[in-house]
Amino acid sequence: MIRITIDDIETQVEEGTTILNAARKIGGKIVPPAMCYYSSLPGSGGKCRACLVKVEQASARDPRPMPKLVASCCTPAQDGMVVRNITSPEVIEARKGVVELLLVNHPLDCPICDQAGECDLQNFAYEHGLEKTRSEFPRRTFDPIDIGPHIQLHMTRCILCYRCTLVADQLTNERVHGILWRGEVSEISTYIQKAIDNDFSGNMIDVCPVGALTDKHFRFRNRVWFLNPMDAHRACSKCSGKVVLWLRGKEIYRVTARKDAYGEVHDFICNACRWEHYDLNDWVVEGPRSFQPWSVINANKYNAQTKELPDQLYSKLDNRRWNEFEGVT
Amino acid sequence: MGKRLLLEHAHVESIDRLDVYRRHGGYAAVEKALKSMSPAEVVEEVKKSGLRGRGGAGFPTGLKWSFLDKKSGRPRYLVCNADESEPGTFKDRYLMEKLPHLLLEGIIVSSYALESHCAFIYVRGEFRWIIKILERAIEEACAAGWLGKNILGTGFDLDIIVHPGAGAYICGEETALLESLEGKRGLPRIKPPFPAVVGLYGMPTVVNNVETLAATPWIVLNGGDAYASIGIGKSTGTKLISACGNIRKPGVYEIELGLSLEEFLYSDEWCGGMEGAYGLKAVVPGGSSVPILPASLALKTASGQPRLLSYESLAEGGFESGSMLGSGGFIVYDEAQCIVRNTFNFARFYHHESCGQCSPCREGTGWLERILHKLEEGHGTLADIDLLWDVQKKIEGNTICPLGDAAAWPVASAIRHFRHEFEEHVHHPERCLFRRRQAAVPVNALAEPV
Ligand SMILES: Cc1cc2nc3c(=O)[nH]c(=O)nc-3n(C[C@H](O)[C@H](O)[C@H](O)COP(=O)(O)O)c2cc1C
Ligand code: SF4
Ligand code: SF4
Ligand code: SF4
Numbered sequence: 001m002i003r004i005t006i007d008d009i010e011t012q013v014e015e016g017t018t019i020l021n022a023a024r025k026i027g028g029k030i031v032p033p034a035m036c037y038y039s040s041l042p043g044s045g046g047k048c049r050a051c052l053v054k055v056e057q058a059s060a061r062d063p064r065p066m067p068k069l070v071a072s073c074c075t076p077a078q079d080g081m082v083v084r085n086i087t088s089p090e091v092i093e094a095r096k097g098v099v100e101l102l103l104v105n106h107p108l109d110c111p112i113c114d115q116a117g118e119c120d121l122q123n124f125a126y127e128h129g130l131e132k133t134r135s136e137f138p139r140r141t142f143d144p145i146d147i148g149p150h151i152q153l154h155m156t157r158c159i160l161c162y163r164c165t166l167v168a169d170q171l172t173n174e175r176v177h178g179i180l181w182r183g184e185v186s187e188i189s190t191y192i193q194k195a196i197d198n199d200f201s202g203n204m205i206d207v208c209p210v211g212a213l214t215d216k217h218f219r220f221r222n223r224v225w226f227l228n229p230m231d232a233h234r235a236c237s238k239c240s241g242k243v244v245l246w247l248r249g250k251e252i253y254r255v256t257a258r259k260d261a262y263g264e265v266h267d268f269i270c271n272a273c274r275w276e277h278y279d280l281n282d283w284v285v286e287g288p289r290s291f292q293p294w295s296v297i298n299a300n301k302y303n304a305q306t307k308e309l310p311d312q313l314y315s316k317l318d319n320r321r322w323n324e325f326e327g328v329t
Numbered sequence: 330m331g332k333r334l335l336l337e338h339a340h341v342e343s344i345d346r347l348d349v350y351r352r353h354g355g356y357a358a359v360e361k362a363l364k365s366m367s368p369a370e371v372v373e374e375v376k377k378s379g380l381r382g383r384g385g386a387g388f389p390t391g392l393k394w395s396f397l398d399k400k401s402g403r404p405r406y407l408v409c410n411a412d413e414s415e416p417g418t419f420k421d422r423y424l425m426e427k428l429p430h431l432l433l434e435g436i437i438v439s440s441y442a443l444e445s446h447c448a449f450i451y452v453r454g455e456f457r458w459i460i461k462i463l464e465r466a467i468e469e470a471c472a473a474g475w476l477g478k479n480i481l482g483t484g485f486d487l488d489i490i491v492h493p494g495a496g497a498y499i500c501g502e503e504t505a506l507l508e509s510l511e512g513k514r515g516l517p518r519i520k521p522p523f524p525a526v527v528g529l530y531g532m533p534t535v536v537n538n539v540e541t542l543a544a545t546p547w548i549v550l551n552g553g554d555a556y557a558s559i560g561i562g563k564s565t566g567t568k569l570i571s572a573c574g575n576i577r578k579p580g581v582y583e584i585e586l587g588l589s590l591e592e593f594l595y596s597d598e599w600c601g602g603m604e605g606a607y608g609l610k611a612v613v614p615g616g617s618s619v620p621i622l623p624a625s626l627a628l629k630t631a632s633g634q635p636r637l638l639s640y641e642s643l644a645e646g647g648f649e650s651g652s653m654l655g656s657g658g659f660i661v662y663d664e665a666q667c668i669v670r671n672t673f674n675f676a677r678f679y680h681h682e683s684c685g686q687c688s689p690c691r692e693g694t695g696w697l698e699r700i701l702h703k704l705e706e707g708h709g710t711l712a713d714i715d716l717l718w719d720v721q722k723k724i725e726g727n728t729i730c731p732l733g734d735a736a737a738w739p740v741a742s743a744i745r746h747f748r749h750e751f752e753e754h755v756h757h758p759e760r761c762l763f764r765r766r767q768a769a770v771p772v773n774a775l776a777e778p779v
């Protein structure tokens with residue numbers, strides 16, 4: 001075990017643990033945000049730079065500070081390391097920079113985006129963003145495309161975290177999509193218009209931190225904050241069968257894998273569980289899913305006060321598209 | 330004439346052929362190293378020589394070699410970085426074109442030192458003719474027994490494989506290069522681990538620049554101490570400088586480190602002074618990635634010392650008033666050059682070459698280019714200059730690989746030293762020197778508005 005101090009809080013972790021995971025062990029506000037790292041996807045991390053931290057002392061043996069900020073998700077903790085996250089103005093400043101740059105080309109069409117309410121970028125921008133963008137140049141745009149029968153890609157919203165390609169690498173036996181071109185014009189693409197169609201493709205939607213990969217069956221059917229998440233399971237021969245059912249009354253609007261406090265799925269689910277069991281009788285419901293701190297809606301930061309909505313208004317909103325009831329709240 | 334350790338025979342007719350190269354003492358270093366030195370002794374000489382990486386970062390070569398994991402017994406690789414794509418840098422190209430066997434000789438003694446039996450030369454894809462030159466040289470060397478199995482009967486085996494890149498600047502970054510060599514997208518790896526531990530195909534690997542490797546035969550023959558006695562302080566030996574811009578004699582020169590920048594620029598032995606009627610405005614001393622120096626700071630440091638071509642002297646003053654030796658791309662601007670235009674030009678390059686893996690560089694380089702374009706076109710505001718400063722700051726130091734810094738530094742230094750030119754583009758865009766030149770408006774009486 002090694003000792004590491006993050007924002008003046010000391011903890012002990014196994015050798016080889018990253019700074020980010022050490023911070024997660026401490027928990028709370030000092031945990032750096034992560035938009036590309038995903039603990040259950042080896043090879044992820046290092047790309048978004050949201051998790052930058054200041055290393056004030058590299059280790060007990062080498063007490064010098066590290067010259068640059070480091071990505072906490074891929075920098076191993078050392079014995080005696082002293083790290084600053086929210087107590088370092090330099091880190092806060094750099095993080096503001098990362099948000100601003102991530103938004104330079106981002107459409108910010110949250111009102112019509114299925115991810116709104118459970119979007120890492122929305123949360124991140126809310127915490128660290130400027131009031132408005134300083135870029136006046138046209139944004140990079142792409143038309144949405146269907147990649148396979150279940151998933152729609154809104155490349156315009158992609159932050160190129162590479163997570164979905166890692167899902168494809170690690171869960172399925174044949175990879176049919178990846179990243180095309182380079183630099184600012186890079187895009188997620190399938191292999192010559194090939195459909196993504198394998199038993200685990202739906203997990204790409206769950207790992208996507210933004211609304212770039214969306215569930216075609218769920219698109220525009222409802223807003224997440226109008227739904228009741230319930231833990232449920234079924235006996236499945238392909239996967240763990242452990243899911244979250246997103247219910248409205250007795251109707252299942254969507255099925256997702258279970259995310260932990262950091263928005264990560266550890267038990268990936270198969271497409272059959274995700275899309276072929278919309279009947280509540282197929283499931284053993286375990287009970288309501290507890291509040292997740294990572295969601296805008298649960299932190300009550302979004303202006304739709306769903307819980308307080310009067311019943312009649314609630315029913316009027318049923319089955320409508322968001323842009324139809326914009327302004328209601 | 331200054332000392333020439335690398336280019337001494339560069340002008341000999343057909344020196345790119347093995348027999349001619351041999352007649353001028355070629356491959357003596359291979360003979361000496363393999364027959365009379367142990368690998369550790371070669372490493373020791375290179376350490377003593379103080380040789381530093383010539384690819385840009387200036388990391389001590391012997392030290393880098395000593396990090397190579399030899400204990401685990403896994404195969405080790407030496408990779409020669411010949412991807413030279415930095416704007417302003419064209420020294421490796423010259424060296425390979427003229428002296429391919431010097432590079433091979435360097436690779437052989439270095440591989441011997443590292444106990445590696447397979448070396449790669451990763452060549453910039455556009456250097457098609459050089460690929461042919463290298464391949465012919467390798468064939469000749471194989472046929473003559475300098476490469477292949479059991480070289481000189483010493484039991485040492487070595488193959489050299491030439492691998493062309495596909496036209497990406499980022500593949501010059503050593504870990505992107507390794508990815509590319511493995512047949513993957515050329516994306517820089519996240520470090521640690523470093524290549525010395527996990528490199529090509531997961532094996533311990535050393536990546537060295539062409540010029541670095543080409544310096545090793547001289548060190549083997551003459552000893553590390555002799556090399557260290559050349560140059561100045563920790564900048565030992567000689568360096569190839571590719572000089573270009575508004576000078577009378579652009580070209581590749583070998584200088585002894587420590588030569589004064591002023592002498593290099595004005596002496597007839599080197600650049601031959603400014604071309605045409607205009608005086609010196611600025612110098613980018615180490616390739617497009619390093620900060621630009623205005624004339625006053627190029628010739629003298631902020632403390633009034635003459636500026637020397639050495640790692641230390643060029644860096645003196647840090648970012649405030651210094652620059653870097655970098656890869657030795659020496660770009661000279663005369664007073665008729667527009668700094669905003671040139672900064673835009675560099676920003677365009679980095680935007681185009683960003684691999685797009687990490688967000689600050691992917692999104693920021695495009696933003697820099699666009700703001701600079703706006704300013705250069707005469708539509709900018711004073712606030713844009715501050716924004717430009719802010720954006721480069723958000724990139725610098727926050728990226729996976731140094732390309733982000735390389736994109737930020739030219740912008741930062743141009744604003745730091747030439748803010749007035751940016752402001753001029755806001756207030757009087759018609760005075761832009763670049764556009765005056767394009768429109769064939771005489772640029773004389775520079776201080777006067779057109
Ligand atoms: C964007 C980028 C491009 C680079 N291009 C080159 C190159 O073309 N040639 C080169 O030798 N080194 C290049 N480098 C430096 C290499 O990463 C590496 O430091 C060098 O090859 C090590 O060799 P050396 O120690 O002999 O200098 C580049 C670095 C970066 C960040
Ligand atoms: S991806 Fe997130 S930030 Fe982007 S539009 Fe959708 S909800 Fe908003
Ligand atoms: S589509 Fe989503 S998961 Fe895939 S790279 Fe883009 S943001 Fe990441
Ligand atoms: S800094 Fe630029 S070139 Fe380097 S890894 Fe990041 S995006 Fe790629």
Ligand code: FES
Nearest residue numbers: 046047048049073
């Ligand atoms: S989470 Fe660490 S860089 Fe993205």
